[in-house]
Amino acid sequence: MYDFKFADIGEGIHEGKILKWNFKVGDAVKEGDTLVIIETDKVNAEIPSPVSGTLKSIGAKLGETIHVGETLVVIDEENVNEFFGPAKKAVQESEEAGVVGELVVSEEIIASSIEQAPAEKVIERRIIASPVARKLASELNLDIRTIKGTGEAGRIMKEDVYKAFEAKKVPVTGEVPPVAPLPKMVETSAPSQAPIKRVDLSHEVGRREKITTIRKTIVKSMTISKQVIPHTTLMDELDVTDLVNFRQENKALAQSQQIKLTYMPFVIKAVVLALKDFPLFNASFDDVSEEIIYKDYINIGIAVDTPDGLIVPNIKNADRLSIFALAKKVEELQTKAINRQLVLDDLLKGTFSITNFGAFDALWGAPIIKHPELAILGIGKITKKPIVKNGEIVIADILPISLTVDHRVIDGADAGRFSMKFKEYLKNPLNLLMN
Numbered sequence: 530m531y532d533f534k535f536a537d538i539g540e541g542i543h544e545g546k547i548l549k550w551n552f553k554v555g556d557a558v559k560e561g562d563t564l565v566i567i568e569t570d571k572v573n574a575e576i577p578s579p580v581s582g583t584l585k586s587i588g589a590k591l592g593e594t595i596h597v598g599e600t601l602v603v604i605d606e607e608n609v610n611e612f613f614g615p616a617k618k619a620v621q622e623s624e625e626a627g628v629v630g631e632l633v634v635s636e637e638i639i640a641s642s643i644e645q646a647p648a649e650k651v652i653e654r655r656i657i658a659s660p661v662a663r664k665l666a667s668e669l670n671l672d673i674r675t676i677k678g679t680g681e682a683g684r685i686m687k688e689d690v691y692k693a694f695e696a697k698k699v700p701v702t703g704e705v706p707p708v709a710p711l712p713k714m715v716e717t718s719a720p721s722q723a724p725i726k727r728v729d730l731s732h733e734v735g736r737r738e739k740i741t742t743i744r745k746t747i748v749k750s751m752t753i754s755k756q757v758i759p760h761t762t763l764m765d766e767l768d769v770t771d772l773v774n775f776r777q778e779n780k781a782l783a784q785s786q787q788i789k790l791t792y793m794p795f796v797i798k799a800v801v802l803a804l805k806d807f808p809l810f811n812a813s814f815d816d817v818s819e820e821i822i823y824k825d826y827i828n829i830g831i832a833v834d835t836p837d838g839l840i841v842p843n844i845k846n847a848d849r850l851s852i853f854a855l856a857k858k859v860e861e862l863q864t865k866a867i868n869r870q871l872v873l874d875d876l877l878k879g880t881f882s883i884t885n886f887g888a889f890d891a892l893w894g895a896p897i898i899k900h901p902e903l904a905i906l907g908i909g910k911i912t913k914k915p916i917v918k919n920g921e922i923v924i925a926d927i928l929p930i931s932l933t934v935d936h937r938v939i940d941g942a943d944a945g946r947f948s949m950k951f952k953e954y955l956k957n958p959l960n961l962l963m964n
Contacts, residue, residue, distance in 0.1 A: 530585065530603055530604070530605055530606070531579070531580050531582065531603065531604040531605075531606055532600055532603055533578070533579055533580075533600070533601050533602050533603070533604060534598055534599060534600055534601060535567070535576075535588075535595050535596065535597055535598065535599055535600075535601045536597065543596060543597050544569070544594055544595065544596045544597065545567035545568055545569040545574065545594070545595060546567065546568045546569075546592065546593070546594050546595075547565060547567060547568075547589050547590065547591050547592060547593050547594075547595060548565075548566045548567060548568040548573060548591075549565065549566040549591070550564070550565050550587065550591060551563055551564060551565065551566075552564060552584050553584070553587075554584055554585065554586060554587060555583065555584065556583070556584050557581075557582070557583055557584075558578045558581065558582065558583075558584055558604065559578065559581045560577075560578055560579065560580050560581045561577050561578065562577060562578045563575045563576065563577055563578075564576050564577065564578050564584075564601070564602060565601065565602075567595065568869070572869075572871045572872055572873050572875065572876060573869065573870065573871070573872065574872070574873050575872065576601065578602075578604065580604055580606055581606070582604040582605050582606040583604065583605040584602055584603075584604060584605075585602075585603045585604065585605045586602065586603045587601075587602055588600040588601050588602060588603075589601070597680075597684075598657075598680065598684055656673060656674055656685070657678065657680075657683060657684045657685065658673055658676075658678065658684060658685035658686075661687050662676075662685045662686055662687045662689065662690050663685075665687050665690045665691075666685075666690045666693075669690065669694045669817070669818075671690060671693055671694060673685065673690075675693070676689050676690060676693045677689065677693075691817060694817060741837065741838065743837045743838040743840075744838055746838075747838050747839060750899075750900065751897055753900055754897050754898055754899070754900040755897065757816070757900060758898050758900060758935045758936075758937070759935070759936040759937060760895070760897065760898060760933050760934075760935070760936065761933070761934060761936045761941060761944070762895040762896075762931055762932065762933045762934075763931070763932045763933075763934075763941065763944045763945060763948055764893060764929070764930070764931050764932075765929075765930055765932075765948055765952070766927050766928060766929045766930065767927070767928055767930070767952040767955065767956060768916060768918075768925045768926070768927060768956065769792075769911060769926050769927070769928045769955060769956065770925045770926045771956060771957065771958060772792070772795060772926075772955060772956070772958045773911065773926040775958040775959070776790060776792065776795070776958075783853065783856065786853065788853050788856050788857060788860075789856060789860050790852075790853075790856050791856065791859070792908075792911070792928075793831070793855075793856075793859050793883070793885065794852045794853075794855035794856040794859060795852065795955065795958060795961060796883060796906075796908055796955065797829050797831075797844070797847055797855050797859070797883065798852060798855060798954070798961045798964070799951050799954035799955040799961060800829065800881065800883065800906060800951060801827055801829065801847050801848045802950075802954045802961070802964055803947055803950045803951040803954060804827055804848075804880075804881060805827075805848070806947075806950050807943065807946065807947045807950065808823055809821070809823075809903070809938070809939060809943065810881060810903060810904045810934070810939065810943075810947055811823070811824050811827055811880045811881055811903075812824060812880075812903055812938075813880075813901040813902060813903060814901065814903060814935060814937060814938050816937075821938055824880045826845075826846060826878070826880065827846065827847050827848040827880055827881070828843040828844065828845050828846070828847065828878050828879050828880045828881075829843055829844045829847040829879070829880070829881055829882070829883060830842065830843040830844075830879035830880075830881065830882035830883065830899060830902075831843070831844065831859060831862060831863070831882070831883055832882060832883065832884035832885070833862065833863050833866040833867070834888070835866050835867050835869075836867070837869070840866045840871070840876075841876070841879065841882055841899055842862040842865070842866055842871055842875040842876055843862075843875070843876070843878070843879035843880075843882075844858045844859070844862065845878075851962075852961065852962060862875065879899060879902060880902060881902060881903075881904060881905070881906075882896075882898075882899045882902060882905045882906070883905070883906045883907075883908065884896045884905065884906070884907050884908075885907075885908055886907055886908065886909045886910070886931075887908055887909050887910035887911065890910055891909055891910060892909040892910055892912070892929045893907075893909055893929055893931060894907045894909070894931055895907075895931060895933060896931060896933050897933070898933055898934075898935060903934060903935040903938060903939055904932065904933065904934045904935065904939065904944075904947075905932075905933050906930060906931070906932050906933075906951075907930065907931035907932075907933070908928060908929070908930055908931075909928065909929035909930070909931070910929075911926050911927065911928050912926075912927055913925070913926060913927070914927045928955075930948070930951075930952075932944055932947065932948050932951075
């Protein structure tokens, strides 16, 4: 029997509601068949079968909630020959599993304490870990069997691996390595921060309302971003009169092809070209290994305001798409986000994000970076303002922008150069079409 558990599918998702079962008990399933669609706070995840066989039992009924680590289905592999021929083996522990896949359980038996117990009285346990944690442990040269898990049923999470890696750096002998005295007048470190004191609101009078699951996810992701990343924001504005006129002239052509032509596709195109000039802005920072990871793909995230909260799906390989193709993608992702039709792939592997303050009649803002990205661009409402052009005062269409960067690896001067290049591209819409 194959006990298939609901695995950690990433993006802070820990539970979901059974939206649709594609099979019932007694049905034959093939490896890769979509067993069930699970509605989470962000996406509707299609869960494939890890093996071929007969469905013996189902862990949660239609409409019920299932949590990570709980049994999703039990599949009988013994009867697989009757339907499909010889069964394929389940994914081996050494293979890299996908984000929507089985909860990796090692069949390896280890002693809980080799030094303190005789070999014949070894206490045995099975190692349960997410695929991400196993891969990370391998990359950090850690023995996964020595790491204590804090997840469901003792499951080892990537956070547990990070903690183990940090603990490994600390001397185990208890001896403190000698440190040479520093010269006088040198500040050795900043004062340690006092623990955050939370205000007790248990006696606060007023109507109370539990926040939604997606709001919990937003709280967690925004907190992590602000705690980990030192943000700095550069604000500027540019004359987009030529862009406004160009869009107006081509709206009819776009409508004839059933395309809603907003300013966002042009902004995305200008960002893509600037990212090619400054690849650091399309990277991420691994603060454990202290390495910058330069991406060989450009996936642009678009912040979408939905009835459930803010969601940031991304356009894959945006550098390969035309203005009209980008317009179609923007509209498609917005519609899917609002209707809760996004799949997990729409949210994963973003490299740079854009948020639109102008949609809410705002000019400026200081956007928060979507960790682990390194930058985010905010665009405000286009307004008409008097400016000096060729020695004369004229009325121009002005677009305000806010560029927030991770100051650990991106300096203010780099942000300024990126902003200048972005403005250069966006001011000339014809050049966007030729790139």
